[in-house]
Amino acid sequence: MRRFTLPREVYHGEGALEALKAFAGKRAMICIGGSSMRRAGILDKATAYLEEAGMKVEVFDGIEPDPSVETVMKGGDAMLAFKPDWIIAIGGGSPIDAAKAMWIRYEYPDLTFEDMCKVFGLPKLRKKAKFCAISSTSGTATEVTAFSVITDYARGIKYPIADFEITPDVAIVDPELVASMPQKLIAHTGMDAMTHAVEAYVSTANCDYTDPLSLHAVKMIQTHLVDSYNGDMNSRASMHNAQCLAGMAFSNALLGIVHSMAHKTGAAFDEYGAHIIHGAANAMYLPKVIAYNAKDETAKKRYGVIADSMNLGGATDDEKIQALIKYLRKMNDELNIPHCIRHYGKDSYPVETGFVPEDVFLAKLPSIATHAIADACTGSNPRQPNQEEMEKLLRCVYYDTEVDF
Numbered sequence: 419m420r421r422f423t424l425p426r427e428v429y430h431g432e433g434a435l436e437a438l439k440a441f442a443g444k445r446a447m448i449c450i451g452g453s454s455m456r457r458a459g460i461l462d463k464a465t466a467y468l469e470e471a472g473m474k475v476e477v478f479d480g481i482e483p484d485p486s487v488e489t490v491m492k493g494g495d496a497m498l499a500f501k502p503d504w505i506i507a508i509g510g511g512s513p514i515d516a517a518k519a520m521w522i523r524y525e526y527p528d529l530t531f532e533d534m535c536k537v538f539g540l541p542k543l544r545k546k547a548k549f550c551a552i553s554s555t556s557g558t559a560t561e562v563t564a565f566s567v568i569t570d571y572a573r574g575i576k577y578p579i580a581d582f583e584i585t586p587d588v589a590i591v592d593p594e595l596v597a598s599m600p601q602k603l604i605a606h607t608g609m610d611a612m613t614h615a616v617e618a619y620v621s622t623a624n625c626d627y628t629d630p631l632s633l634h635a636v637k638m639i640q641t642h643l644v645d646s647y648n649g650d651m652n653s654r655a656s657m658h659n660a661q662c663l664a665g666m667a668f669s670n671a672l673l674g675i676v677h678s679m680a681h682k683t684g685a686a687f688d689e690y691g692a693h694i695i696h697g698a699a700n701a702m703y704l705p706k707v708i709a710y711n712a713k714d715e716t717a718k719k720r721y722g723v724i725a726d727s728m729n730l731g732g733a734t735d736d737e738k739i740q741a742l743i744k745y746l747r748k749m750n751d752e753l754n755i756p757h758c759i760r761h762y763g764k765d766s767y768p769v770e771t772g773f774v775p776e777d778v779f780l781a782k783l784p785s786i787a788t789h790a791i792a793d794a795c796t797g798s799n800p801r802q803p804n805q806e807e808m809e810k811l812l813r814c815v816y817y818d819t820e821v822d823f
Protein backbone atom coordinates (compact mmCIF):
# COMPACT_ATOMS: atom_id res chain seq x y z
CA MET A 419 0.00 0.00 0.00
CA ARG A 420 1.17 3.50 -0.80
CA ARG A 421 0.00 6.83 0.52
CA PHE A 422 -0.33 10.14 -1.31
CA THR A 423 -0.92 13.17 0.92
CA LEU A 424 -1.44 16.83 0.08
CA PRO A 425 -2.98 19.78 1.92
CA ARG A 426 -6.76 19.63 1.85
CA GLU A 427 -6.96 23.14 0.35
CA VAL A 428 -4.54 25.06 -1.85
CA TYR A 429 -5.58 28.66 -2.49
CA HIS A 430 -3.59 30.07 -5.39
CA GLY A 431 -3.42 33.03 -7.72
CA GLU A 432 -3.79 36.73 -7.14
CA GLY A 433 -5.68 37.58 -3.96
CA ALA A 434 -5.30 34.08 -2.50
CA LEU A 435 -4.31 35.56 0.86
CA GLU A 436 -7.91 36.70 1.29
CA ALA A 437 -8.86 33.06 1.87
CA LEU A 438 -7.94 33.76 5.51
CA LYS A 439 -11.16 35.79 5.85
CA ALA A 440 -13.19 32.59 5.69
CA PHE A 441 -11.23 30.58 8.28
CA ALA A 442 -13.28 29.30 11.19
CA GLY A 443 -11.70 29.45 14.64
CA LYS A 444 -11.16 31.47 17.80
CA ARG A 445 -7.44 32.12 18.02
CA ALA A 446 -4.75 32.23 15.36
CA MET A 447 -1.02 32.38 15.98
CA ILE A 448 0.94 33.84 13.08
CA CYS A 449 4.57 32.69 12.85
CA ILE A 450 7.01 34.80 10.83
CA GLY A 451 10.74 35.33 10.41
CA GLY A 452 12.48 38.71 10.41
CA SER A 453 10.85 41.91 9.35
CA SER A 454 10.34 41.41 5.60
CA MET A 455 6.70 40.26 5.86
CA ARG A 456 6.01 43.15 8.23
CA ARG A 457 7.65 45.65 5.86
CA ALA A 458 5.82 44.31 2.82
CA GLY A 459 2.51 44.81 4.64
CA ILE A 460 1.67 41.11 4.40
CA LEU A 461 1.56 40.61 8.18
CA ASP A 462 -0.92 43.48 8.59
CA LYS A 463 -3.10 42.12 5.80
CA ALA A 464 -3.09 38.57 7.19
CA THR A 465 -3.89 39.86 10.68
CA ALA A 466 -6.76 41.99 9.39
CA TYR A 467 -8.24 39.07 7.42
CA LEU A 468 -8.08 36.74 10.42
CA GLU A 469 -9.65 39.39 12.65
CA GLU A 470 -12.36 39.83 10.05
CA ALA A 471 -12.97 36.09 10.47
CA GLY A 472 -13.57 36.78 14.17
CA MET A 473 -10.26 35.47 15.47
CA LYS A 474 -7.95 36.79 18.14
CA VAL A 475 -4.46 37.00 16.63
CA GLU A 476 -1.03 36.74 18.25
CA VAL A 477 2.27 36.97 16.37
CA PHE A 478 5.38 34.89 17.08
CA ASP A 479 8.17 36.59 15.18
CA GLY A 480 11.93 36.52 14.85
CA ILE A 481 12.24 32.97 13.55
CA GLU A 482 15.83 32.85 12.26
CA PRO A 483 17.05 31.34 8.97
CA ASP A 484 17.92 27.67 9.63
CA PRO A 485 15.73 27.65 12.76
CA SER A 486 17.07 26.12 15.97
CA VAL A 487 15.65 23.56 18.39
CA GLU A 488 15.48 26.38 20.99
CA THR A 489 13.30 28.54 18.72
CA VAL A 490 11.02 25.57 18.13
CA MET A 491 10.61 24.96 21.87
CA LYS A 492 10.05 28.68 22.55
CA GLY A 493 7.41 28.92 19.82
CA GLY A 494 5.73 25.74 21.03
CA ASP A 495 5.56 27.15 24.55
CA ALA A 496 4.08 30.42 23.22
CA MET A 497 1.39 28.29 21.57
CA LEU A 498 0.76 26.39 24.81
CA ALA A 499 0.14 29.75 26.51
CA PHE A 500 -2.02 31.30 23.74
CA LYS A 501 -3.90 28.10 22.76
CA PRO A 502 -4.44 28.82 19.05
CA ASP A 503 -6.77 26.65 16.98
CA TRP A 504 -5.02 27.88 13.82
CA ILE A 505 -1.28 28.15 13.25
CA ILE A 506 -0.55 30.44 10.30
CA ALA A 507 3.08 30.29 9.12
CA ILE A 508 4.15 33.00 6.68
CA GLY A 509 7.53 33.33 5.00
CA GLY A 510 10.25 31.37 3.28
CA GLY A 511 11.22 27.82 4.18
CA SER A 512 12.56 28.64 7.65
CA PRO A 513 9.53 30.15 9.44
CA ILE A 514 7.23 27.51 7.97
CA ASP A 515 9.57 24.65 8.89
CA ALA A 516 9.96 26.04 12.41
CA ALA A 517 6.20 26.49 12.84
CA LYS A 518 5.60 22.87 11.79
CA ALA A 519 7.89 21.68 14.60
CA MET A 520 6.33 24.17 17.07
CA TRP A 521 2.98 22.65 16.19
CA ILE A 522 4.22 19.21 17.26
CA ARG A 523 5.52 20.70 20.53
CA TYR A 524 2.14 22.40 21.09
CA GLU A 525 0.15 19.22 20.49
CA TYR A 526 2.53 16.96 22.44
CA PRO A 527 4.53 19.02 24.98
CA ASP A 528 6.09 15.87 26.44
CA LEU A 529 7.69 14.75 23.16
CA THR A 530 11.44 15.35 23.00
CA PHE A 531 13.10 16.75 19.90
CA GLU A 532 14.59 13.28 19.29
CA ASP A 533 11.04 11.83 19.31
CA MET A 534 9.97 14.39 16.69
CA CYS A 535 12.76 13.25 14.37
CA LYS A 536 11.64 9.62 14.16
CA VAL A 537 10.81 9.33 10.46
CA PHE A 538 7.08 8.84 9.91
CA GLY A 539 6.74 8.21 13.64
CA LEU A 540 4.66 11.17 14.83
CA PRO A 541 1.40 10.74 16.74
CA LYS A 542 -1.79 12.27 15.28
CA LEU A 543 -1.75 16.07 15.23
CA ARG A 544 -4.78 18.39 14.81
CA LYS A 545 -6.16 17.69 18.27
CA LYS A 546 -5.53 21.33 19.18
CA ALA A 547 -4.89 23.24 15.95
CA LYS A 548 -4.85 23.16 12.19
CA PHE A 549 -1.97 24.51 10.15
CA CYS A 550 -1.89 26.97 7.26
CA ALA A 551 1.33 27.74 5.36
CA ILE A 552 1.79 30.84 3.21
CA SER A 553 5.01 30.88 1.20
CA SER A 554 6.99 33.98 0.33
CA THR A 555 9.68 32.22 -1.75
CA SER A 556 9.30 29.94 -4.76
CA GLY A 557 11.38 26.87 -4.09
CA THR A 558 11.29 24.74 -0.96
CA ALA A 559 7.52 24.22 -1.29
CA THR A 560 7.37 23.51 2.43
CA GLU A 561 3.78 24.86 2.26
CA VAL A 562 2.73 21.50 0.80
CA THR A 563 5.36 19.04 2.04
CA ALA A 564 5.64 16.55 4.88
CA PHE A 565 9.09 17.86 5.83
CA SER A 566 10.74 20.34 8.14
CA VAL A 567 14.43 20.93 8.78
CA ILE A 568 15.55 22.06 12.22
CA THR A 569 19.16 22.74 13.25
CA ASP A 570 20.66 21.51 16.50
CA TYR A 571 23.42 24.11 16.86
CA ALA A 572 24.90 22.40 19.92
CA ARG A 573 25.68 19.36 17.78
CA GLY A 574 26.08 21.29 14.52
CA ILE A 575 23.60 19.01 12.73
CA LYS A 576 20.48 19.69 10.67
CA TYR A 577 17.70 17.27 11.51
CA PRO A 578 14.88 16.53 9.07
CA ILE A 579 11.41 15.90 10.48
CA ALA A 580 9.44 13.79 8.00
CA ASP A 581 5.82 12.75 8.51
CA PHE A 582 2.57 13.31 6.60
CA GLU A 583 1.14 14.54 9.92
CA ILE A 584 2.98 17.84 9.34
CA THR A 585 1.70 18.28 5.78
CA PRO A 586 -0.22 21.57 6.20
CA ASP A 587 -4.03 21.58 6.12
CA VAL A 588 -4.10 24.69 3.97
CA ALA A 589 -1.50 26.19 1.63
CA ILE A 590 -1.80 29.71 0.26
CA VAL A 591 0.23 30.32 -2.90
CA ASP A 592 -0.27 34.00 -3.63
CA PRO A 593 2.00 35.64 -6.26
CA GLU A 594 1.91 38.97 -4.40
CA LEU A 595 4.23 37.46 -1.80
CA VAL A 596 6.97 36.72 -4.34
CA ALA A 597 6.65 39.92 -6.37
CA SER A 598 9.71 41.47 -4.71
CA MET A 599 11.93 38.39 -4.43
CA PRO A 600 15.59 39.29 -5.06
CA GLN A 601 17.00 38.04 -8.38
CA LYS A 602 19.55 35.69 -6.83
CA LEU A 603 16.87 34.03 -4.74
CA ILE A 604 14.71 33.57 -7.84
CA ALA A 605 17.58 31.78 -9.58
CA HIS A 606 18.49 29.51 -6.67
CA THR A 607 15.01 28.59 -5.50
CA GLY A 608 13.92 28.08 -9.12
CA MET A 609 16.67 25.55 -9.80
CA ASP A 610 15.92 23.93 -6.44
CA ALA A 611 12.36 23.44 -7.69
CA MET A 612 13.64 22.05 -11.02
CA THR A 613 15.77 19.58 -9.07
CA HIS A 614 12.78 18.58 -6.92
CA ALA A 615 10.74 17.82 -10.04
CA VAL A 616 13.49 15.86 -11.83
CA GLU A 617 14.56 13.89 -8.73
CA ALA A 618 10.95 13.06 -7.84
CA TYR A 619 10.32 11.80 -11.39
CA VAL A 620 13.25 9.36 -11.39
CA SER A 621 12.99 8.47 -7.68
CA THR A 622 12.37 4.82 -6.86
CA ALA A 623 9.32 6.03 -4.91
CA ASN A 624 7.67 7.69 -7.95
CA CYS A 625 4.10 6.68 -8.74
CA ASP A 626 1.18 7.47 -11.04
CA TYR A 627 0.06 10.22 -8.68
CA THR A 628 3.41 12.02 -8.53
CA ASP A 629 4.54 11.65 -12.18
CA PRO A 630 2.12 14.17 -13.73
CA LEU A 631 3.03 16.74 -11.07
CA SER A 632 6.76 16.27 -11.69
CA LEU A 633 6.51 16.48 -15.47
CA HIS A 634 4.22 19.48 -15.52
CA ALA A 635 6.44 21.29 -13.02
CA VAL A 636 9.52 20.62 -15.22
CA LYS A 637 7.77 22.09 -18.27
CA MET A 638 6.54 25.14 -16.37
CA ILE A 639 9.98 25.81 -14.91
CA GLN A 640 11.54 25.44 -18.37
CA THR A 641 9.07 28.00 -19.72
CA HIS A 642 9.07 30.49 -16.87
CA LEU A 643 12.17 30.48 -14.66
CA VAL A 644 14.52 32.53 -16.83
CA ASP A 645 11.77 35.04 -17.71
CA SER A 646 10.84 35.34 -14.03
CA TYR A 647 14.54 35.95 -13.26
CA ASN A 648 14.55 38.69 -15.89
CA GLY A 649 11.58 40.46 -14.31
CA ASP A 650 8.48 39.09 -16.06
CA MET A 651 5.77 39.14 -13.38
CA ASN A 652 3.44 36.68 -15.11
CA SER A 653 6.27 34.18 -15.20
CA ARG A 654 7.00 34.95 -11.53
CA ALA A 655 3.41 33.98 -10.69
CA SER A 656 3.68 30.80 -12.80
CA MET A 657 6.93 29.85 -11.05
CA HIS A 658 5.18 30.16 -7.68
CA ASN A 659 2.70 27.52 -8.84
CA ALA A 660 5.35 25.37 -10.56
CA GLN A 661 7.50 25.07 -7.43
CA CYS A 662 4.40 24.13 -5.47
CA LEU A 663 3.56 21.32 -7.94
CA ALA A 664 7.16 20.10 -7.69
CA GLY A 665 6.75 20.13 -3.90
CA MET A 666 3.58 18.04 -4.11
CA ALA A 667 5.54 15.54 -6.20
CA PHE A 668 8.60 15.22 -3.97
CA SER A 669 6.68 15.26 -0.71
CA ASN A 670 5.24 11.94 -1.89
CA ALA A 671 7.94 10.58 -4.26
CA LEU A 672 10.97 11.78 -2.26
CA LEU A 673 14.27 12.96 -3.76
CA GLY A 674 17.71 11.65 -4.70
CA ILE A 675 21.46 12.16 -4.37
CA VAL A 676 21.57 15.68 -5.83
CA HIS A 677 19.98 16.65 -2.54
CA SER A 678 22.19 14.29 -0.51
CA MET A 679 25.28 15.98 -1.98
CA ALA A 680 23.84 19.51 -1.58
CA HIS A 681 22.93 18.82 2.06
CA LYS A 682 26.42 17.63 2.96
CA THR A 683 28.45 20.20 1.00
CA GLY A 684 26.27 23.19 1.93
CA ALA A 685 27.90 24.17 5.22
CA ALA A 686 31.06 22.05 4.92
CA PHE A 687 33.31 25.00 4.08
CA ASP A 688 31.90 27.58 6.48
CA GLU A 689 35.33 28.49 7.80
CA TYR A 690 36.20 29.86 4.35
CA GLY A 691 33.46 32.44 4.66
CA ALA A 692 30.44 31.18 2.72
CA HIS A 693 27.82 28.49 2.26
CA ILE A 694 27.21 26.69 -0.99
CA ILE A 695 23.58 27.83 -1.22
CA HIS A 696 21.15 24.90 -1.46
CA GLY A 697 19.56 25.80 -4.80
CA ALA A 698 22.90 26.71 -6.41
CA ALA A 699 24.41 23.41 -5.24
CA ASN A 700 21.48 21.52 -6.76
CA ALA A 701 21.80 23.46 -10.01
CA MET A 702 25.49 22.55 -10.30
CA TYR A 703 25.14 18.89 -9.27
CA LEU A 704 21.96 17.95 -11.16
CA PRO A 705 23.57 17.55 -14.64
CA LYS A 706 26.34 15.34 -13.16
CA VAL A 707 23.90 13.15 -11.23
CA ILE A 708 21.73 12.72 -14.34
CA ALA A 709 24.79 11.34 -16.19
CA TYR A 710 25.51 9.00 -13.25
CA ASN A 711 21.93 7.81 -12.71
CA ALA A 712 21.37 7.28 -16.45
CA LYS A 713 23.48 4.11 -16.20
CA ASP A 714 20.36 2.63 -14.58
CA GLU A 715 18.03 1.53 -17.40
CA THR A 716 14.78 2.66 -15.76
CA ALA A 717 16.20 6.06 -14.82
CA LYS A 718 17.59 6.44 -18.35
CA LYS A 719 14.13 5.95 -19.87
CA ARG A 720 12.61 8.37 -17.39
CA TYR A 721 15.16 11.10 -18.15
CA GLY A 722 14.26 10.48 -21.81
CA VAL A 723 10.60 11.17 -21.01
CA ILE A 724 11.58 14.41 -19.25
CA ALA A 725 13.64 15.51 -22.28
CA ASP A 726 10.72 14.66 -24.59
CA SER A 727 8.27 16.61 -22.48
CA MET A 728 10.64 19.59 -22.75
CA ASN A 729 10.83 19.09 -26.55
CA LEU A 730 14.60 18.82 -26.52
CA GLY A 731 14.89 16.44 -29.49
CA GLY A 732 17.21 13.41 -29.76
CA ALA A 733 16.53 10.03 -31.39
CA THR A 734 17.81 7.74 -28.62
CA ASP A 735 17.65 7.94 -24.84
CA ASP A 736 21.38 8.67 -24.79
CA GLU A 737 20.91 11.64 -27.13
CA LYS A 738 17.95 12.86 -25.11
CA ILE A 739 19.96 12.74 -21.89
CA GLN A 740 22.79 14.72 -23.49
CA ALA A 741 20.22 17.31 -24.64
CA LEU A 742 18.73 17.49 -21.12
CA ILE A 743 22.15 18.00 -19.52
CA LYS A 744 23.02 20.68 -22.09
CA TYR A 745 19.72 22.46 -21.49
CA LEU A 746 20.10 22.51 -17.69
CA ARG A 747 23.64 23.88 -18.03
CA LYS A 748 22.34 26.60 -20.34
CA MET A 749 19.77 27.52 -17.69
CA ASN A 750 22.57 27.84 -15.13
CA ASP A 751 24.40 30.22 -17.49
CA GLU A 752 21.28 32.31 -17.96
CA LEU A 753 20.75 32.45 -14.19
CA ASN A 754 24.37 33.35 -13.42
CA ILE A 755 25.01 30.11 -11.53
CA PRO A 756 28.44 28.46 -11.93
CA HIS A 757 28.86 24.86 -13.16
CA CYS A 758 31.07 23.59 -10.37
CA ILE A 759 32.35 24.28 -6.86
CA ARG A 760 35.79 25.28 -8.18
CA HIS A 761 34.19 28.30 -9.87
CA TYR A 762 31.66 29.06 -7.09
CA GLY A 763 32.39 32.48 -5.59
CA LYS A 764 31.60 33.65 -2.07
CA ASP A 765 28.61 35.57 -3.42
CA SER A 766 27.44 32.45 -5.35
CA TYR A 767 28.35 33.90 -8.77
CA PRO A 768 30.79 32.25 -11.20
CA VAL A 769 34.44 33.24 -10.66
CA GLU A 770 37.80 31.91 -11.84
CA THR A 771 38.89 30.85 -8.33
CA GLY A 772 36.02 29.89 -6.03
CA PHE A 773 35.96 30.18 -2.24
CA VAL A 774 36.54 26.45 -1.60
CA PRO A 775 40.29 25.76 -1.94
CA GLU A 776 41.15 22.60 -3.86
CA ASP A 777 43.32 21.04 -1.13
CA VAL A 778 40.61 21.64 1.49
CA PHE A 779 37.99 20.07 -0.74
CA LEU A 780 40.11 17.00 -1.39
CA ALA A 781 40.91 16.61 2.31
CA LYS A 782 37.24 16.69 3.27
CA LEU A 783 36.09 14.61 0.32
CA PRO A 784 36.02 11.14 1.98
CA SER A 785 33.95 12.27 4.95
CA ILE A 786 31.55 14.36 2.82
CA ALA A 787 31.04 11.30 0.59
CA THR A 788 30.31 9.08 3.61
CA HIS A 789 27.78 11.58 4.96
CA ALA A 790 26.15 12.07 1.55
CA ILE A 791 25.64 8.31 1.19
CA ALA A 792 24.02 8.24 4.65
CA ASP A 793 21.70 11.20 3.83
CA ALA A 794 17.95 10.53 4.00
CA CYS A 795 17.58 11.37 0.27
CA THR A 796 19.95 8.63 -0.94
CA GLY A 797 17.54 5.76 -0.32
CA SER A 798 15.15 6.74 -3.12
CA ASN A 799 17.86 7.52 -5.70
CA PRO A 800 17.75 5.15 -8.72
CA ARG A 801 21.41 4.10 -8.22
CA GLN A 802 22.99 3.44 -4.83
CA PRO A 803 26.53 4.85 -4.97
CA ASN A 804 29.32 3.22 -2.98
CA GLN A 805 32.05 5.26 -1.28
CA GLU A 806 34.31 5.23 -4.34
CA GLU A 807 31.55 6.33 -6.73
CA MET A 808 30.35 9.10 -4.41
CA GLU A 809 33.90 10.42 -4.09
CA LYS A 810 34.24 10.36 -7.90
CA LEU A 811 30.93 12.19 -8.30
CA LEU A 812 31.99 14.84 -5.82
CA ARG A 813 35.25 15.31 -7.75
CA CYS A 814 33.18 15.82 -10.92
CA VAL A 815 31.07 18.50 -9.24
CA TYR A 816 34.22 20.21 -7.98
CA TYR A 817 36.12 20.21 -11.28
CA ASP A 818 33.20 20.09 -13.75
CA THR A 819 34.55 16.93 -15.36
CA GLU A 820 32.64 14.29 -17.33
CA VAL A 821 30.83 11.51 -15.40
CA ASP A 822 31.75 8.24 -17.12
CA PHE A 823 31.06 5.64 -14.42
Ligand SMILES: [Fe+2]
Pocket residue numbers: 558610614677696700
Ligand atom coordinates in the same frame (compact mmCIF):
# COMPACT_ATOMS: atom_id res chain seq x y z
FE1 LIG B 1 15.63 21.29 -2.30
